[in-house]
Each structure stands twice: as C-alpha cells, then as structure tokens.
Amino acid sequence: MAFIEARNLRKLYGRGGNLVTAIGGLSFTIEAGEFVGIMGPSGAGKSTLLNLLATLDQPTSGEVLIDQENLTYLSKAALAKFRRQRLGFIFQDFNLLPGLTVEENIVLPLTLAHTPLAQIQTACQTVSRILGLTDLLTAAPDEISLGQQQRVACARAMITQPQLLFADEPTGSLDSQAATELLQYLTAINQREHTTILLVTHDAFTASFCQRIIFIKDGMLFAELRRQKTRAAFFQQVIDMQATIGGGQKYDLF
Amino acid sequence: MTFSKLLFKNVKQHLNESVAYLLACAIAIMIYFSFNVMTHAPHLVTLIAEPAQLLGVFAFAKVVICLLVLTFMAAANTVLLQQRRQELTLLKVLGSSRFSIASLFFLEQILFGGVALLLGVGLGLLLTRLFTLILLRFMQVTQVAPQFLFSWTALGQTVGIFCCFFLLMGLYDVLLIQRQPLRLRPDTNAADTTRWFTWPFALIGVVLTALGFGMAQKFFQTIQFYNRFFNTNSGLLVILASILGFVVLGLALIYRWSLPLLVRQLRRHQRWAYQGLRPVMLVNLRRDLHENAMALWVITLTIASTLVILGSIAMGREILQRSLDNTSPTAITVADDAFPAVQRTLKQEGIHVEADHVATFKLVPSAFQLQSFLRLHPMIETLPLTVISLSDYRQAQQFQPTLPRLQLTTGEGVILKQEANYFTLPLQTVTQTVHLKDPQVPQVKLVGISGQFAFGTLRYVSSGLVVADQTFAQLRDEGAVRYHALAFTQTQHSLTVSRQLLKQFDNRLIYFKATKNKLKRQAQRTTGAYTLPVLTARYPTQVSDQMGYGLLIYVCLFLSCVFMLVSGGMMLLKQLGNSSQLQQQYRLLTKIGLASVDLKKMIRWQVGFLFELPVLFGSCCAYFALHILSVLLFGTSLKLALFIAGGYVVVYGGFSHITTQLIWQRVTKKESRSDSFN
Numbered sequence: 055m056a057f058i059e060a061r062n063l064r065k066l067y068g069r070g071g072n073l074v075t076a077i078g079g080l081s082f083t084i085e086a087g088e089f090v091g092i093m094g095p096s097g098a099g100k101s102t103l104l105n106l107l108a109t110l111d112q113p114t115s116g117e118v119l120i121d122q123e124n125l126t127y128l129s130k131a132a133l134a135k136f137r138r139q140r141l142g143f144i145f146q147d148f149n150l151l152p153g154l155t156v157e158e159n160i161v162l163p164l165t166l167a168h169t170p171l172a173q174i175q176t177a178c179q180t181v182s183r184i185l186g187l188t189d190l191l192t193a194a195p196d197e198i199s200l201g202q203q204q205r206v207a208c209a210r211a212m213i214t215q216p217q218l219l220f221a222d223e224p225t226g227s228l229d230s231q232a233a234t235e236l237l238q239y240l241t242a243i244n245q246r247e248h249t250t251i252l253l254v255t256h257d258a259f260t261a262s263f264c265q266r267i268i269f270i271k272d273g274m275l276f277a278e279l280r281r282q283k284t285r286a287a288f289f290q291q292v293i294d295m296q297a298t299i300g301g302g303q304k305y306d307l308f
Numbered sequence: 309m310t311f312s313k314l315l316f317k318n319v320k321q322h323l324n325e326s327v328a329y330l331l332a333c334a335i336a337i338m339i340y341f342s343f344n345v346m347t348h349a350p351h352l353v354t355l356i357a358e359p360a361q362l363l364g365v366f367a368f369a370k371v372v373i374c375l376l377v378l379t380f381m382a383a384a385n386t387v388l389l390q391q392r393r394q395e396l397t398l399l400k401v402l403g404s405s406r407f408s409i410a411s412l413f414f415l416e417q418i419l420f421g422g423v424a425l426l427l428g429v430g431l432g433l434l435l436t437r438l439f440t441l442i443l444l445r446f447m448q449v450t451q452v453a454p455q456f457l458f459s460w461t462a463l464g465q466t467v468g469i470f471c472c473f474f475l476l477m478g479l480y481d482v483l484l485i486q487r488q489p490l491r492l493r494p495d496t497n498a499a500d501t502t503r504w505f506t507w508p509f510a511l512i513g514v515v516l517t518a519l520g521f522g523m524a525q526k527f528f529q530t531i532q533f534y535n536r537f538f539n540t541n542s543g544l545l546v547i548l549a550s551i552l553g554f555v556v557l558g559l560a561l562i563y564r565w566s567l568p569l570l571v572r573q574l575r576r577h578q579r580w581a582y583q584g585l586r587p588v589m590l591v592n593l594r595r596d597l598h599e600n601a602m603a604l605w606v607i608t609l610t611i612a613s614t615l616v617i618l619g620s621i622a623m624g625r626e627i628l629q630r631s632l633d634n635t636s637p638t639a640i641t642v643a644d645d646a647f648p649a650v651q652r653t654l655k656q657e658g659i660h661v662e663a664d665h666v667a668t669f670k671l672v673p674s675a676f677q678l679q680s681f682l683r684l685h686p687m688i689e690t691l692p693l694t695v696i697s698l699s700d701y702r703q704a705q706q707f708q709p710t711l712p713r714l715q716l717t718t719g720e721g722v723i724l725k726q727e728a729n730y731f732t733l734p735l736q737t738v739t740q741t742v743h744l745k746d747p748q749v750p751q752v753k754l755v756g757i758s759g760q761f762a763f764g765t766l767r768y769v770s771s772g773l774v775v776a777d778q779t780f781a782q783l784r785d786e787g788a789v790r791y792h793a794l795a796f797t798q799t800q801h802s803l804t805v806s807r808q809l810l811k812q813f814d815n816r817l818i819y820f821k822a823t824k825n826k827l828k829r830q831a832q833r834t835t836g837a838y839t840l841p842v843l844t845a846r847y848p849t850q851v852s853d854q855m856g857y858g859l860l861i862y863v864c865l866f867l868s869c870v871f872m873l874v875s876g877g878m879m880l881l882k883q884l885g886n887s888s889q890l891q892q893q894y895r896l897l898t899k900i901g902l903a904s905v906d907l908k909k910m911i912r913w914q915v916g917f918l919f920e921l922p923v924l925f926g927s928c929c930a931y932f933a934l935h936i937l938s939v940l941l942f943g944t945s946l947k948l949a950l951f952i953a954g955g956y957v958v959v960y961g962g963f964s965h966i967t968t969q970l971i972w973q974r975v976t977k978k979e980s981r982s983d984s985f986n
C-alpha cells in the first residue's frame with residue numbers, strides 16, 4: 055500500500071504570459087519505510103517536488119496523498135499540524151533562524167509542540183551527539199561553518215523522530231566523512247524506525263545509499279533505478295544514468 | 309518610466325507605512341489650527357476676564373505642538389528612510405544620480421506635506437464648532453453659543469508654518485540621502501554577549517530606580533533623615549533633585565541593561581523558555597530592546613511628564629477650590645465699617661441675604677516655635693497673630709463644614725497656619741507655648757495646628773490662633789476688627805452685583821501699625837504696616853478661576869492627544885521596520901509546522917509589550933511624582949492622571965493592534981509575491 059502517492063502533479067510558476075513549468079505531470083508512489091532518492095539536473099524541479107509533497111506549496115493541478123489522506127483538502131491548521139508532527143524537512147538553504155543559538159534552533163520543533171523539557175533535553179543531547187554538534191550548541195548559526203549549519207538543519211529535522219523525512223541536498227556542504235556518517239545514520243533510522251526518507255541529491259555517492267532513485271528532468275519522470283546488489287554496483291548505475299540525463303556531476307569517486 | 313510616474317508609484321507603494329505618519333501630522337495640524345483659530349476669535353477672547361491669559365496659554369501650547377511635530381517628523385523620516393535603504397541603494401545601483409534620487413524624495417515629502425495640510429486644516433475647519441463647544445463647556449461658560457470660527461490670519465499662519473516644516477523635512481531627507489552609505493542588506497542581530505559591566509549596570513539601574521521611588525514614597529522622612537545626617541536645611545532640594553536624577557538615570561540603565569539581561573536570563577531558563585514560540589519571541593524582544601532602548605526611555609519620560617502635568621492640573625482644581633473656600637468662604641465677607649454700605653446696595657438690588665455671621669478678630673504680637681519636617685531646627689515665628697474666639701470659630705463651622713472640630717479650655721490655643729502639614733509641634737521644647745505680648749494673657753498653651761482658617765485666610769495678617777472665649781475676652785481690644793460673612797446664592801445678577809461691590813471697595817484696606825508691644829488700627833498706610841482687605845467676594849473669583857482652569861485643562865488634553873499620536877506613530881514606524889525579520893521567521897516557521905495563528909499571537913505580544921512598557925514605567929514615575937506633589941501641596945486627587953494613563957493604555961493598545969495588523973499584512977503578503985520572483 056502506498057504511503058505517499060503523487061497523482062499527475064503539475065506546478066507552474068509566474069503570472070500571465072511567461073509561465074515556467076517547474077513540474078509537468080508527475081505520478082509515482084512511495085511505500086512506507088522506503089529510502090528514496092530524487093536526482094536530476096539543476097532546475098529539474100526537485101526542490102519544487104519536495105515542497106509540494108511537504109505541503110509547503112500548492113500544486114497547480116494534481117493531488118498528493120499521504121497515508122491515504124488527500125492533502126489538497128486539508129485546512130491550513132491541519133497542514134501545519136501535519137508538518138509539525140509527522141514531517142521532518144532538511145532544507146537546501148538550511149533555513150536556520152539567525153538570532154537563535156544552535157540549540158534553540160534544533161529544539162524549535164519540539165517547543166512548538168509543547169514537549170516537556172526533560173524530553174526536549176534528552177532528544178537534543180542524542181541528536182547533537184550523533185551529528186557531532188555537542189560543542190556548538192551555544193554558538194549562533196552565522197558563527198559556524200556551512201557544513202556545521204547543514205548538520206544543525208539535519209538535527210532540527212530529525213529531533214522529532216518524524217515518520218517522514220524529506221532532505222534537500224543534506225550532504226551538499228559536508229566533507230565525505232561527515233556525509234558518510236550522516237547517511238549511515240539516515241540508513242539506520244530508516245531500518246530501525248521505518249522512517250520513510252525522501253532525499254534529493256546531485257551526488258551519486260549519496261544516492262547510492264538509497265534503495266530506489268527517481269530521476270526527473272524538466273519536471274517529468276525520466277527514469278527509475280532500484281538497488282539490487284552492492285552499493286558499489288548501484289553507484290556505477292547511478293553514474294551511468296547521470297551521464298545519460300546530462301548535467302550531472304561525474305567527479306565524486308570513492 | 310518618467311519621473312512623475314516613478315514618484316506616484318513610490319508614493320503608492322509606501323502609502324501603507326506612511327499612513328500613520330500622515331495621520332499623526334494631519335491631526336497635529338488640525339489641533340494647531342483649531343488653537344490658532346480660537347486665539348483669533350474676538351468674541352472668545354473678550355469673554356475671558358484676562359484675555360492675555362488665554363493668548364498666553366494658547367501660544368505656549370502652539371509652541372509645544374510645533375516642537376513635538378518637528379521631532380516626530382525628523383524621527384519618522386529617519387526611520388522611514390532607513391527602511392527604504394535597500395530601495396535607495398537599488399536606485400543608486402541602477403544608475404540614478406544622487407541628485408535625482410534626492411529630488412524624488414524631496415517631492416514625495418512635499419506631496420505628503422500637502423495632503424497632511426489639506427487633511428488637517430479641513431478637519432480643523434469642520435470641527436471648530438465642536439472644539440469651541442468643548443472649550444466653553446470646560447470653561448463653564450453658558451452665555452455664548454458655540455460658533456463656526458474662521459480667520460484668514462489663522463489659516464495663513466498654520467499653512468505657512470507647516471509648509472516650512474515640510475520643506476525642512478524635505479531638505480532633511482536630502483541630507484540623509486547624501487550621507488547614506490551604500491548597503492544592500494540591513495544589519496542583522498546584535499550579538500547576545502555580556503561584558504563585565506553588564507551585571508553591575510543592570511543592578512545599579514534597578515537599585516537606583518527603586519531607591520528613587522522609595523524616597524518619593526517616604527518623602528518627608530527621607531528629608532528629615534538627610535537633614536539630621538548632614539546637619540543642614542537643604543534636604544528638600546537635594547532630595548528632590550536626587551529622586552529625579554536616580555529615576556531618570558535608573559530608567560535609562562534599566563532599558564539599556566537590565567531588561568536585555570532579564571530577557572537573556574529568561575532565555576537561559578529552559579524550563580520557561582523552551583515552550584512554543586518563546587525562544588523566537590525572546591530573541592526578538594532582545595533585539596527590539598537593543599535597538600529601541602533610548603527611544604523607549606524618552607517616550608517613558610515624556611509620558612511621565614504629561615501625566616504629572618495633567619495630574620497636577622487636576623490637583624490644581626482642588627487647590628483652587630480650597631483656596632477659594634479659604635479666602636472667601638461666603639458670597640461676601642466685609643469689614644464692620646463698610647457693612648452698612650454693602651447692606652444698602654444688596655437691598656437695593658433685591659438680593660436676599662440668607663445668613664450674616666459676625667466674628668471679631670484681635671491682632672496680637674507673638675512669638676512661638678514650630679518644628680518643620682523640612683528643616684532641621686525649629687522655626688521661631690515672631691509675626692503678629694490674628695486671634696479668634698472659639699465660639700466665633702464654631703459659628704464659622706456652619707458655612708465651612710470642613711473646619712476641624714476643636715475642644716479648648718481656658719489658656720489653650722490652636723495655631724492656624726497655611727502649610728500646617730509641614731509642621732509638628734516643637735519636639736525639643738518642654739513647654740509648648742505661644743508667647744503673646746499682652747499683659748493679661750502672656751502665654752497660651754499650644755495644643756494643635758490646623759491648616760484651615762475660619763472666615764477665610766484673608767481675615768488674618770499671617771497665622772491665626774483660636775483660643776477659648778474666656779482667654780479671648782481677656783485680650784486687649786486695640787487691634788480688633790469685626791467682619792461680616794454674608795451668604796446669598798449665585799445667580800447672574802448676584803455675580804454682577806458682587807463685581808460692582810468688589811470694584812467699589814477695590815484696594816481698600818484696613819491698616820495696623822505695629823508698636824513694640826501691640827498692634828493698633830490706623831487710618832493710613834505707614835511703612836511696615838499690616839493690612840487686611842475691607843471686602844472680598846467669592847463668585848467673581850470663582851468664575852474667573854473656572855474659566856482659567858477649564859482653558860488649561862482643554863489645552864492640556866489636546867496636547868496630550870498630540871503627544872499620544874506622535875509617540876504612538878513613532879513606535880509604530882519603528883516596529884514596522886522590523887517586519888522583514890519577522891517575515892523571514894514566518895516563512896521558516898511555517899515550513900517546520902507552525903500554525904500562523906500562533907505567530908500572529910507572538911507578534912501581537914511582542915508589539916504590545918513594546919507599546920505598553922513605557923506606559924507602565926511612565927505611570928509608575930508619574931504616580932510617585934504626583935505623590936510628592938500631593939504631599940507638598942495637600943492635593944490628593946489622582947483621578948485625572950489615572951484617566952489619562954488609562955487613555956494611554958487604550959490609545960497605545962489601538963496603536964499596537966494596528967501595528968500588529970500592518971506587520972502581519974507585510975509578513976504574509978510579501979511571501980506570496982516573492983513566490984514568483986525567487
């Protein structure tokens with residue numbers, strides 16, 4: 055049974071004459087507990103797609119169903135509740151609040167849900183240990199490096215232990231060791247807690263951690279890859295597919 | 309795009325934030341204009357017994373309005389320009405010359421000025437009738453009907469002055485633009501760091517303010533303590549000055565250091581801070597406090613001073629009333645020798661005299677000691693005392709019901725002294741006596757002090773003394789006067805007659821010559837003579853008091869209106885300037901699942917806090933200041949001050965509501981726009 059279902063999604067930007075088609079009729083399903091990657095050249099509409107699925111944006115036409123619930127018909131408040139309780143989102147541009155400390159940024163989703171303090175503290179400790187942020191908790195976001203900011207963004211998305219985790223280029227600013235650690239962690243929560251993960255990336259290495267990869271180009275479904283054997287073999291498949299699509303990078307090797 | 313098109317586009321785009329500015333200016337202009345028209349209305353001016361008074365009060369008020377408006381305009385323009393810094397930079401980057409940008413802003417200013425003037429003068433013209441009606445009500449004048457007032461000079465003056473102001477502001481804008489550095493992004497958050505002096509300063513601020521308030525509350529005790537400690541008499545001035553200094557400085561420190569520190573500590577206190585939107589709110593509050601500390605301080609002080617001024621005016625009503633009761637408690641009080649003439653006149657005019665009380669006053673040289681709260685050493689008074697008998701005093705209680713009841717036996721006396729509250733009986737002297745220069749009664753035992761004078765203060769050359777009838781009878785008669793206190797009701801006719809009588813006996817006095825041991829009545833003035841008036845009338849004074857007082861209240865109410873608008877408008881603009889940051893927060897927080905209602909609630913709180921905080925502090929200051937005044941002046945009415953403080957709360961509440969709405973509009977609107985331009 056499909057956990058996420060996109061039915062003929064379309065998203066147009068702009069007004070009047072100069073319309074840009076960001077997504078032009080996408081349909082696919084994602085099962086509960088899957089770890090799915092989305093790849094495609096820059097401007098293909100990946101972020102837009104993720105925003106639509108996360109209800110941050112309304113599709114021009116088409117529908118999104120999550121857990122058989124049609125999000126198109128939910129009220130604003132219900133959508134906010136959905137995002138708060140069931141969804142974690144790691145944004146491409148981090149979206150950290152500048153005035154708040156790292157710790158405050160991380161715990162924000164929990165305070166918004168009025169979680170008891172003890173629970174907040176343990177959750178914060180756990181997540182910051184995993185992401186190596188323990189020493190940075192009192193710093194301000196603009197005092198730390200991009201990679202660190204990205205890890206903070208991850209921590210904020212994961213602290214609520216959501217059912218659904220959307221990640222827009224979560225490893226973009228990380229060195230390969232940090233990236234590997236993060237991805238291993240994502241894999242772990244995917245396996246242990248059956249979190250459904252949707253991950254956008256340009257990077258074949260990152261993508262090779264997924265079970266399935268959806269390739270889109272110009273807002274349309276281009277191809278789909280499923281991991282069968284080892285990760286190394288899968289990595290090679292992804293590289294080949296990127297070459298076919300064009301516009302991807304071919305440098306990142308083991 | 310042509311220049312004029314650009315101008316209109318600009319004006320349209322910034323109408324939203326400029327509406328507050330425009331309205332505040334327009335209303336200030338309206339009030340200025342209405343004051344101006346009133347001073348140029350001949351029938352209003354002649355109505356007042358002393359037209360100079362009216363003109364003086366209005367002139368003062370107009371100057372105050374001008375100053376308020378000018379500071380407001382300058383501050384508002386600075387804020388507005390700061391908000392448009394990005395737009396300015398963009399214009400520069402796009403290649404407009406500084407000159408053309410400057411002339412764009414200059415013209416915009418003139419355009420706004422024109423609209424504000426039109427609005428203000430138009431409203432002023434429409435509402436003159438209403439304003440005159442209110443003024444006449446306040447002055448308790450009934451014989452003049454309120455009219456539509458107009459005067460070309462008033463119009464010309466108003467337009468001229470405000471045109472000058474707007475021109476000045478245009479130039480000010482140009483100056484600001486010339487000196488503006490190129491910058492694409494406004495500076496973001498101030499770092500949340502503490503330095504070694506943060507804690508001491510924060511503490512000193514609180515301690516100073518609390519000390520100031522405490523000293524104000526225990527005013528007399530503090531002065532006494534100071535005088536004893538330093539062995540001086542200068543306590544009153546020193547303590548007043550230090551209270552003022554402590555509170556003013558303390559408040560500055562509180563705004564600059566204590567409150568930010570408090571917010572910081574709250575932020576660290578996770579049990580409280582980690583709930584809902586509080587982490588975000590605390591950060592915003594800290595930034596707002598950091599940016600607006602001095603503005604908040606100035607607004608607080610101004611609110612406090614308006615409240616004190618209005619409150620003391622309200623006290624003034626009581627003081628006026630009391631001094632009227634004290635000077636002429638009945639319709640006419642007249643000395644014995646002029647009494648037949650007055651009686652004749654009253655009979656001729658058909659005025660029915662309802663009561664005629666007679667009392668005898670004897671003037672006796674004296675010496676006695678009093679201990680003042682305000683002085684270290686007892687004061688020795690050697691002025692002549694006017695002595696009245698207990699039975700005459702009791703007679704006066706019939707028409708002066710507030711006179712305290714006295715019980716005296718032979719040889720005892722009560723001093724009547726105007727500033728009775730300041731005095732206790734001498735503590736050190738064993739015998740509390742009044743020494744009289746009278747062979748029969750050399751001394752009287754002092755048993756009390758009272759601030760209220762039977763038959764009115766004007767019947768006494770300085771302080772008074774009430775003694776038992778027997779003692780009174782023993783006193784020498786040479787310095788004796790008899791007064792009649794006549795009562796009749798106030799009508800238009802009796803008022804006119806009173807005025808006539810007052811004119812008839814204008815400046816006629818009874819003279820007393822002081823010799824070594826006694827006071828003697830005398831026909832003419834000699835040097836060093838003591839005097840008493842022959843006749844005083846209540847109603848004429850009452851009416852002119854009422855008029856002057858009503859005028860004062862009217863002017864002050866409108867002035868405080870202008871102040872409320874101006875300060876509220878300024879805060880509104882300042883807070884609107886922060887909306888870009890709030891917008892950023894809004895976008896992010898909704899993405900991680902915040903219901904927008906909660907954010908709006910947060911904005912409401914934040915804005916409301918910044919608006920009501922100065923009202924709270926200002927009211928506190930005003931309360932203590934008025935407390936000091938009421939101790940010094942014996943007035944106790946805080947009603948009007950409370951009323952105005954309530955007005956502030958309401959008006960600022962309205963402002964904070966509007967501000968919240970405006971911010972909310974911007975926060976949500978711009979998001980959808982940037983949607984399509986990202």
Ligand SMILES: Nc1ncnc2c1ncn2[C@@H]1O[C@H](COP(=O)(O)OP(=O)(O)OP(=O)(O)O)[C@@H](O)[C@H]1O
Binds near residue numbers: 097098986
């Ligand atoms: N708010 C917007 N307004 C107008 N056009 C937009 C907006 N957001 C995205 N687009 C357009 O939609 C298309 C898809 O954008 P999107 O951000 O989804 O690409 P992407 O695949 O995430 O690219 P990247 O890999 O660079 O992040 C692009 O052509 C972009 O210009």
Ligand SMILES: [Mg+2]
Binds near residue numbers: 101146
């Ligand atoms: Mg993207």
